[in-house]
Amino acid sequence: MTRILDTIDSPKQLRSLSVPQMEQLAEEIRKEIIEKISVRGGHLAPNLGVVELTMALHRAFNTPEDLLVWDIGHQAYVHKLLTGRRDRFHTIRQFGGLSGYLRRDESPYDTFGASHASTSISAALGMAAARDLNGENTNVVAIIGDGALTGGMALEAINNAGSMKKNLIIVLNDNDKSISDNVGALHQYLGQVRKVQTTPSYQRLRDMAKGSIERLPVVGDKARSAAGRAETSFKQFVMHSKSGAIFEELGIKFFGPFDGHDIPLMLDVFENVKHIDGPVMVQVVTKKGKGWEIAENDSTTWHGPGAYNYRTGEIKKNVGDPPTYTEVFANTLVRIAESDPSVVGITAAMAEGTGLKKMCQRFPDRYFDVGIAEQHAVTFAAGMAVGGIKPVVAIYSTFMQRAFDQIVHDVCVQDLHVVFAMDRAGIVGEDGQTQHGVFDIGFMRMLPNMKVMAPKDEEELRHMLYTAVCLDGPISLRYPRGKALGVDMSDDLHMLEVGKAELLSPTTLAEAVRSDCTILAYGSTVAQAEVAARELSAEGIKATVVNARWAKPLDEELFLALAQGTRRVVTIEDHVVAGGFGSAVLELFEKHNLHDVETRVIGLPNDTFVEHGAPAILKELYGLSSAHIKEVVREMLGTQQPTLA
Numbered sequence: 001m002t003r004i005l006d007t008i009d010s011p012k013q014l015r016s017l018s019v020p021q022m023e024q025l026a027e028e029i030r031k032e033i034i035e036k037i038s039v040r041g042g043h044l045a046p047n048l049g050v051v052e053l054t055m056a057l058h059r060a061f062n063t064p065e066d067l068l069v070w071d072i073g074h075q076a077y078v079h080k081l082l083t084g085r086r087d088r089f090h091t092i093r094q095f096g097g098l099s100g101y102l103r104r105d106e107s108p109y110d111t112f113g114a115s116h117a118s119t120s121i122s123a124a125l126g127m128a129a130a131r132d133l134n135g136e137n138t139n140v141v142a143i144i145g146d147g148a149l150t151g152g153m154a155l156e157a158i159n160n161a162g163s164m165k166k167n168l169i170i171v172l173n174d175n176d177k178s179i180s181d182n183v184g185a186l187h188q189y190l191g192q193v194r195k196v197q198t199t200p201s202y203q204r205l206r207d208m209a210k211g212s213i214e215r216l217p218v219v220g221d222k223a224r225s226a227a228g229r230a231e232t233s234f235k236q237f238v239m240h241s242k243s244g245a246i247f248e249e250l251g252i253k254f255f256g257p258f259d260g261h262d263i264p265l266m267l268d269v270f271e272n273v274k275h276i277d278g279p280v281m282v283q284v285v286t287k288k289g290k291g292w293e294i295a296e297n298d299s300t301t302w303h304g305p306g307a308y309n310y311r312t313g314e315i316k317k318n319v320g321d322p323p324t325y326t327e328v329f330a331n332t333l334v335r336i337a338e339s340d341p342s343v344v345g346i347t348a349a350m351a352e353g354t355g356l357k358k359m360c361q362r363f364p365d366r367y368f369d370v371g372i373a374e375q376h377a378v379t380f381a382a383g384m385a386v387g388g389i390k391p392v393v394a395i396y397s398t399f400m401q402r403a404f405d406q407i408v409h410d411v412c413v414q415d416l417h418v419v420f421a422m423d424r425a426g427i428v429g430e431d432g433q434t435q436h437g438v439f440d441i442g443f444m445r446m447l448p449n450m451k452v453m454a455p456k457d458e459e460e461l462r463h464m465l466y467t468a469v470c471l472d473g474p475i476s477l478r479y480p481r482g483k484a485l486g487v488d489m490s491d492d493l494h495m496l497e498v499g500k501a502e503l504l505s506p507t508t509l510a511e512a513v514r515s516d517c518t519i520l521a522y523g524s525t526v527a528q529a530e531v532a533a534r535e536l537s538a539e540g541i542k543a544t545v546v547n548a549r550w551a552k553p554l555d556e557e558l559f560l561a562l563a564q565g566t567r568r569v570v571t572i573e574d575h576v577v578a579g580g581f582g583s584a585v586l587e588l589f590e591k592h593n594l595h596d597v598e599t600r601v602i603g604l605p606n607d608t609f610v611e612h613g614a615p616a617i618l619k620e621l622y623g624l625s626s627a628h629i630k631e632v633v634r635e636m637l638g639t640q641q642p643t644l645a
């Protein structure tokens with residue numbers, strides 16, 4: 001049987017469907033998403049929750065002329081299916097395939113790139129201001145989740161929108177969830193409002209509202225002139241006395257809550273709010289994971305699962321895999337916290353992702369989820385440090401970018417003891433451009449008072465975290481996404497000497513300075529450097545391998561001795577070249593006038609955003625592989641790869 005979905009090449013076709021056809025399409029879309037995403041994983045529950053909402057938006061608004069601005073974009077799979085990307089949907093998040101988020105270069109329907117939270121209202125308000133300056137008449141709609149609403153930028157934008165009075169529609173997709181349970185006073189406030197929906201009085205009000213909406217004038221150019229009448233009528237019947245009062249008082253007309261899975265109701269609501277002048281917020285209540293019971297019941301697990309069996313709902317796991325870096329970090333933090341009551345853990349809405357959930361379970365009073373509020377998390381930590389507490393702020397490298405000035409102004413200037421634990425450092429893979437953690441060495445290293453380190457494996461991560469907690473002042477460590485190396489783990493925790501690297505092979509300096517070249521590797525790239533050195537030795541090339549441990553302070557004594565001895569140095573890091581570890585080494589050589597040491601810096605290319613795809617593909621492509629290290633060493637030595645006779 002032909003699916004309706006297969007006839008939808010653009011929202012235009014959607015606009016001619018009957019409501020029952022739209023309901024059938026909703027089911028087809030759910031099936032398509034559940035099946036296609038099962039192959040390699042992706043954002044599932046957020047998308048199942050917005051099927052009807054997305055269809056109603058594309059039908060009620062004249063996209064792409066009317067602008068839909070999605071927040072984060074992890075819930076934009078339905079939008080992709082409806083906007084001409086159905087045929088490529090199976091390629092989503094793979095190298096060369098569709099992005100898992102929004103990209104302006106992917107489709108004219110993607111009006112604003114996203115993946116970091118809380119940007120939609122600012123961007124949409126900017127578009128509304130541009131529209132007015134250009135004398136145009138389009139609708140601009142921001143769609144933001146209740147989680148993203150906890151972000152400072154969203155609140156800054158609401159503050160601005162409420163006073164600018166531009167025509168702007170904000171759809172609050174309230175599913176009562178961030179990745180984990182949502183947090184914060186605003187969330188609690190919206191929770192009280194949301195409850196209204198289930199009370200009989202609300203139901204009566206809603207039924208009345210439906211009748212009133214049907215009578216409203218909504219078509220043609222006359223509609224805008226009828227805005228005042230529409231608004232009064234609409235509000236009179238729909239708006240509960242308490243709902244959204246906070247937004248109303250800030251100058252934003254508030255409507256809702258509405259059932260976001262009720263297609264006719266959604267269509268009525270959107271047809272009407274587009275004729276209202278000034279900024280409007282519509283609260284739409286949806287169920288994360290809607291339509292697949294297993295995902296509805298545990299939307300946290302199903303927020304962004306890996307590959308799964310869509311028939312059984314079993315998420316695929318490889319038995320016997322090493323732990324993830326995240327798990328090792330979290331277990332170590334709990335262990336340190338057990339012996340030091342002043343240690344606390346802070347997350348910005350990533351309890352599962354950073355592993356801090358373990359701190360929450362073990363020490364609920366010493367665990368803080370501040371919402372999607374990285375800036376606040378850092379200054380909150382700084383305040384705690386002033387009070388003699390030792391905060392460990394666990395934030396993905398990419399999201400730490402948000403808090404740069406707080407790290408500078410609130411932590412480093414005051415030399416406060418805050419530990420920055422940056423998970424997902426380096427190439428993260430399928431999440432792509434906006435989520436790779438490839439700038440943090442640069443932005444941390446440049447800051448006065450900051451110390452910067454990265455472990456070569458999960459055992460070293462444990463000692464680094466311990467070192468960071470025991471030292472004083474700002475200190476950061478970075479570690480990659482996913483499985484660790486599976487090395488043996490000790491029981492002890494000991495401090496590492498600040499600014500001291502580890503000479504891995506050969507192990508004595510006397511021998512190391514006599515080798516053909518030095519490979520200075522930082523963090524997760526040490527493993528590739530060791531492989532390269534082993535394989536080069538089979539070719540008769542002696543390469544010294546150093547686990548740098550610190551990008552700041554550098555082990556100057558060791559690096560200078562090796563540079564002067566071997567005269568050839570290769571650095572490698574999982575980070576852009578500009579400002580990274582290799583740059584630090586070049587600065588050191590420059591300071592000591594080592595101009596005649598041949599140096600090569602291996603890292604991600606400057607001025608390039610790394611695409612999405614499997615990490616192995618990306619690392620190979622961008623030269624973060626043992627094969628590339630070998631090529632660079634051979635090139636320096638002027639030797640060719642041996643060929644078989």
Ligand SMILES: Cc1ncc(C[n+]2csc(CCOP(=O)(O)OP(=O)(O)O)c2C)c(N)n1
Nearest residue numbers: 046115116117145146147148177178179349
């Ligand atoms: C700045 C930033 N911090 C953290 C994240 C990670 N993150 C992705 S989705 C999400 C939850 C968003 O919740 P909500 O906006 O309610 O959307 P839902 O998933 O419920 O649809 C979080 C915390 C992010 N994308 N951006």
Ligand SMILES: CC(=O)[C@@H](O)[C@H](O)COP(=O)(O)O
Nearest residue numbers: 072074115304353424431481
């Ligand atoms: C949308 C978003 O930013 C997160 O869901 C992110 O994809 C999580 O990444 P991990 O899968 O590495 O936790």
Ligand SMILES: [Mg+2]
Nearest residue numbers: 145146147177
């Ligand atoms: Mg939500």
